[in-house]
Amino acid sequence: MGRAGLDSACLGKVHMERARVGADHSVNTNRINSNATCITLSLLMLLSGCSAIGLGSDDADGPTTAEEPVENLPPTLSIDGDNWSAVSEMILTITGVVDDEIPALVVIDVTLRSGGMVIDPDTYSQFAEVDAGGGLIISLILSEVGGYSVEISVVDESGKPSNSVTGVITVNPPEESAADISSAPIIDIEEPDDVTIYGLVIHDYLDTCQITSVAQNGSAIATTPYQNGTFDLYVGFVEDDTVVYLNVTCGQWTFSNNSIRVRIYVEDSGDDLDGDGVPNEQDSCPEGMGQANGWVANNATDIDADGCHDGFEDADDDDDGILDVYDNCPQSIGWVSTPEYDYDGDGCHDALEDNDDDGDSIIDADDSCPKGALNWPSTFSSDWDSDGCRDMDEDHDDDSDGFN
Structure with a gap:
């Protein structure tokens, strides 16, 4: 018999005997002993924990099972395979996936090496994060071209490290614009004087540019452009009409150069056969139109100051190397058309006009x-x-x- 059944039987017997005692005061000794025996048995069951009178049975709820602890595994890292490739913009972007219980809390470790040597993180810019879904993105802004190895790993919040992934990349030089220089093609001075030439340099990396020329005394001179690209170059004391050639060289990784000429005219200096105001030494048409025709060279009719009347004598008004009949910008002065600066050869400067x-x-x-x-x-x-x-x-x- 079960524990609950035994309790119930004993209690029932106790109640029956109590009723009989109340009805008949003459209870024999055997009945009393029987009642005492049953009560004693019930007390023993209570003391031993075998009874649940008034409390219900624990057996009804069944056994209680403790939850098993979840094992904290180390994170795993995978990198998208197509990220290890040549880079031409000095920016390397790597994507991948981190598998962890809480991926957004992992710490990302990136080690960059070149020639086997670890590169100081302070010499390049880095951005790295993992989102809640485990998506990893790393961006590295590099300052030098060449070959690199990139080692990546993560550590979770409990300090467990992931696997390490290493890839090799080659950073190619980015495309640089061609060096370009411009200046007023003509400088007029009334009398011999000190002359400074002002102009503009255009390039992606102006801090790499240098302008060179030859001073009036024959010595080499040089200067660099300001941050906005403008420059000034003192060429010395000019006594007679002269031509000054300016050369610019630029390039962070790929060097390019360009040159222009600047004519300096001193009033009433030198011979001028045709009387057009341009000395024979500087006159591309020294016996052309001039005083006899009532013409003096000026910016409106001789834009390149070569002593040839643009409307009647000059086939290349702006002296850019492109004949006027093919020149879409026939009055663009101060530069020479080359494939670097005029890709289609239409006489229009690509960076400034085209x-x-x-x-x-x-x-x-x-x-x-x-x-x-x-x-x-x-x-x-x-x-x-x-x-x-x-x-x-x-x-x-x-x-x-x-x-x-």
Whole structure:
């Protein structure tokens, strides 16, 4: 019999005997002994924990099972495989996944090496984070080109480290603009005097640029541009008409140079056969139009000050090397057309004047190939999506639908 059944039987017997005692005071000794025995048995059960009178049975709830502790595993790290590649913009971006109980709380460790030596983190910029879903992103802004190895690992909040992932990258020199220099092509002075030439240099890395020339006494002279690209170069005391050539060289990783000439005229100095105001030594048309024709060289009719009348004698008014008949900017002075500065050879300076460097009729702002194939016009038959890339040899997605 179960514990509850035994308790119930004993109690029932006790109550029955009590009723009989109340009805009949003459209870024999055997009954009393029987009642005493049952009561004694019940007390023994209570003392031994075998009874649950008035409390209910623990057996009804079943056994209690303790929860097992969750094991804190070390985090695991994986890096997207296509991130280890050549970089041309000095910025390396790495993405991956961190698997951990709370990924957003891991600490990211990045070690950058070059030539086997660890690079001081203070010499480059770094951004790294892991989001709540475990997505990892790391951006490194590097200052030098060359080969690097990148080692990445993470440590969770309990101090357990992940696996380490290492990749090798090559940082290529970014494309630099060509060095460019400009200045007023003519300086007029009334009498011999000290002369300083003022101008402008254009380049991506102005702090690498240097302007050089030869002073009037024959010595080499040089200067560097200010932060805004402007410069001034003292050429010395000028007594007679002369030509000064300025050369600029720039380049952080790839060097380029350019040169211009500046004519300095001193009034009433030197011979002038045609009387046009330009001394024979500087006159490209020394016996051309002049005083006999009632003409004196000026900025309106001789923009490059070469002594040739622009309207009648000069086939290249701005002296940029592009004949006027082919020159879309025939009065742009102070520079010479080369493929570096005038990609399509239209006589317009790419950085200052030309909004369609390759002459395909698609302006540079909308041109996906701004310095692409030359000598072709963008039309529906040659450039279906009008992106400035010729379909037959430049465009791998002719209709720009995202599929090659």
